[in-house]
Amino acid sequence: MAITLYGIKNCDTIKKARKWLDEAGVDYRFHDHRADGLEPARLDAWLDQLGWEALLNTRGTTFRALPEADRQGLDLARARALLLAQPAMIKRPLLDKDGELHLGFKADHYQSLFSR
Secondary structure (H helix, E strand, C coil), X not given: CCEEEEECCCCHHHHHHHHHHHHCCCCCEEEEHHHHXXXXXXXXXXXXXXXXXXXXXXXXXXXXXXXXXXXXXXXXXXXXXXXXXXXXXXXXXXXXXXXXXXXXXXXXXXXXXXCC
């Protein structure tokens, strides 16, 4: 089973997800967008599977700090450019479990994922 958790290390929700995975004894790899980068091909695969509307965190401080003009009229191409320029705008955590993607962290959801 290949499991990768994507995000940024100082995010509180990432910390909760990592703690849950560690305490559950789940073997996973953590990929920090800031330290490890973001490959355009990987982002494209995520966009294909999840859609930019789900992947782009419009509630986060990074997105809200953008000029109003950058936040208006978003489409796939503009959202992709924003996410590549500032991967902190990707909703967190993004868990890849054997190619199946899951956004966000809820302990009961993780429990169901890892008890199958």
